[in-house]
Amino acid sequence: MAEKNYYDILGVKKDATDSDIKKKYRKLVRQYHPDVSDDPDADNKIAEINNAYETLRDKDKRSEYDAMLDNPFAAQGGARGFGGFGGQSAGGAQGGFRWEDIKDQFGEGEAFGGGGFRFDDIFSAFGRGARGSAGQSAGGQSGFDQFGGGFSQDSKGQDQHAEINVDLASVYSGDDYSIKLNVPVRQANGSVSYDNKTLKIKIPKGITDGKQIRLAGQGAAGIGGGKNGDLFLKVTITHADNIRLEGANVYQTVNITPWEAALGEKINVTTPAGTLGVTIPSNSKSGSNLRLKGKGIPAKQAGDLYLTLNIVNPEVTTDEAKQAYEQLKQAFANTSINR
Known part of the structure; x- marks a missing residue:
């Protein structure tokens, strides 16, 4: 059975509109979020869903991904095409199309749990990080090889977005919050593992509702020698009903x-x-x-x-x-x- 691509994961057609993709993403995240789902594989599913959405919601990334799907055997003359990634097919031939390779190159998604914060777009849509954050190399070049269409070796990891609830009293005084999350770490063989980490966050005094706190290097793992992406926490201020x-x-x-x-x-x-x-x-x-x-x-x-x-x-x-x-x-x- 063929592996699912990002469109299959979200349950949309390849010509789906941005609005359709966002609507289906929100529905799936609500369904499989670990806080509400009884599915034993909810963590993996939510990571897979988030990873697919991170690519398909960005016009440029989606265009590059579509090109890869349309031409999975683009590698010619030693150039790394969209489909090859230097891997082998089931029969051992070079340039085979493997879903695992696509996931490794595009970055693993991860559900951030605990600490009073949630995935972006679960309850509200908010801004994403700098465009192309998942495709910038350490030298500032695109993560996609401009000649062969493949990925460079030092692409920066994707930025991640989440939400943190902060009490109004903390906004008046400034406060320290601790959150627990799984931080993506790319291993030497290119695979991604996750380390449980507790992060201490300083809530700036006077921050207003909807502002974001940036945690450098706490986003998705980079590729090769590339840096990790950043984690952006959107602040939601909680307060009394009156x-x-x-x-x-x-x-x-x-x-x-x-x-x-x-x-x-x-x-x-x-x-x-x-x-x-x-x-x-x-x-x-x-x-x-x-x-x-x-x-x-x-x-x-x-x-x-x-x-x-x-x-x-x-x-x-x-x-x-x-x-x-x-x-x-x-x-x-x-x-x-x-x-």
Whole structure:
């Protein structure tokens, strides 16, 4: 039985659009991600899926890969063609087309687990590294031989992308995180193995949601003497449900009583910037914002903290409380409101 090519792995046709490829990739990653899949071979499958997608999502890499599939016996006169890779076919002939060789040359994918981060494109799509990162040699030349179409001996490994969840408090103070992952290491014979490694990551103070942290040399293994690719971690800031972020600005909903809103009082509010004393202006309305300048995320240009007031009416559970509301009703008998 013939080995599957990248299109077979993703379950798409060779003329599939970029959108179709991305859609099928997301579906497969959700299906086989080790955190949710019961498949005992989930790790290998997710690595295979990621490896295929890394090639097919890039226009240039996909074009080169298609050329290799169309002409697997391109090696002529000693030149290394797309299909040969210097390997042998099952019958021992030189220049045979082997799936293992293709995987070795294009780089192994790997599922990054643990540490609160996930593969890219599982939950959201985000930017990839410098174009051609998997095909740049140490000397800056393309990983593909410009004459024979084969691979150079010192191609840089592919950049990898993942996501890390960071608590909002860590963004305010800066913090150290530890993550565990399998780091690809290319052996002398060209095969790829994986070493379990714990990496300590410094979360920069003031980093905003969606920014990336670059870990040099922690991506896919290089070929020959080529350097490893880099690992880019997209930061997703986690926070309480009453908080939302807009860049470096932080919006926090704060519950207040009707008398605090009407009379104006000073209250203490627990915020990401610490416990702050805040004066509620008299006659405040629900939904209005109090701006605390510079109390947002401490980025290069610090954001502001906006406290969104939410007036909460106490429940009437006693006769005294009911009487108080009756008195309030009498006091404001002539008040009209828009309904």
